[in-house]
Amino acid sequence: MLNIIEGKEQRPKKIVIYGPEGIGKSTFASQFPDPLFIDTEGGTSNLDVRRIKCNKSWNELIAIVKEIHANPHICKTVVLDTADWSETLCTNAVCEKYRKNNIEDFGYGKGYVYLVDEYARLLSLLDQLIEVGINVVITAHAKPRKFELPEEQGSFDRYEMKLSRQVAPLIKEWSDALFFVNYKIYVVTTDTNKKKAQGGKRVLYTTHNPTYDAKNRFDLPEELELDFKAIAHLFETYDVPAEQVMDYDSKDVTTLAFVEQLKKKLEEDDITEEQLQKVVAAKGHYELETPISDYSDDFITRWIIPNWKKIVETIKNEKGEQ
Structure with a gap:
């Protein structure tokens, strides 16, 4: 029998936040409801948050996510900080499993196939957290990649997550929102007709742009202040499966x-x-x-x-x- 559901479903959110180092990604993530950080890089030491340190083993990371799933009332939001460090753990695990020195030693891109399969396992486990009523936030560093325009029209830098070309699309597709955090810079002309950069306000970009990756499924404005209040309405209510309600x-x-x-x-x-x-x-x-x-x-x-x-x-x- 078909189980047809009509209308919008309110459920926990899958959010990815990426940007340059030190811009405040982890601080922003700490403002989400009742967060528990899985710290894979040691970047939360100066934040007053609850954390589980995990910087040694991919299997340990998998075990932590499973443990949280078994105890869903530990927190309301899990923050994986960061995606790029977790990918390093995953890469090391794949190389160790197949006794290779690095991911390129497999040949013919086979190492990246194993990497994608293994990282997809983590995302599947994070989906299970969503099912028991826990929001998931993933932070990542950003890196510029030179993008060449066709027919020698020039080139420009485009920001994307500091991940392999194989894992980055997985995370983008998995997320409900991919937020890019950066400084908003204005170029003004001085009295002497010179160009000068001003500004420096931190901004949350929510939609795709030629110079960065971003998306959201919530019809948000293209730019928001880097303040949780700007997206707090997304987390006011969501449905938790009846068997998870206590x-x-x-x-x-x-x-x-x-x-x-x-x-x-x-x-x-x-x-x-x-x-x-x-x-x-x-x-x-x-x-x-x-x-x-x-x-x-x-x-x-x-x-x-x-x-x-x-x-x-x-x-x-x-x-x-x-």
């Missing part, structure tokens, strides 16, 4: 579910409740005697789950010293 008024039921999930993780990693209590107490979050059943759901989802790997490492290291 009754937050039933706090006891919600907390019990999180505690049971935590106990399952303890069992999987062969860790006792007492060992976890020691780590929590050492960090000053709860008294040592506090049972994990008394931990708040907010503490479990916002501190324990995001830091689970570090907690396990701490406990294993203490075991080794004994």
Whole structure:
């Protein structure tokens, strides 16, 4: 039977933001609803945000996205910072898997075929975050590429994402909006008839232009101020699948579910409740005697789950010293 849906669907958004280094891409992304950064390049150190550092392994990045999908109430927005560094992790993983020194060693472009397949797997996992009610933001650096006009009419620089020619189209097609961030420069003529550049205001470009890539599916103006308020209306409401909706008024039921999930993780990693209590107490979050059943759901989802790997490492290291 056909499942016909009429009209617009309000759902979480897939946003890509790219621009020159230091222009404020990560700061802008930090203004999205309840963001959790997956930091692949260490560029969020000066931001007051929640982050999971992931700069060593592609498999670790995949595992983090899967973990967030399994715990969708950790955040409302996942920010992958940045696309180009994540592509580097992906490239390294492909080369390691096939025992090549670099992506060009495959010959006949076969290495890039593997790269595209692997990166598409990440985008598919990010799509699954959308299905459970989480916005996804990807940041990327920009690079100019010289574009030659036909019939020797000249050339100009065109900004695009600092990605391979194989991965960049994947991300552009995947996104609901591709925003280009840059400084708006005006050229004025002085009294002595000289041309002088002025301005420097940061602008968000939302539609395609010969000098940069951009797009949006929301009928936005061509230029916006680099302020989340300019696009905040896109995130006011969206539909979450019924099976993902939890009754937050039933706090006891919600907390019990999180505690049971935590106990399952303890069992999987062969860790006792007492060992976890020691780590929590050492960090000053709860008294040592506090049972994990008394931990708040907010503490479990916002501190324990995001830091689970570090907690396990701490406990294993203490075991080794004994």
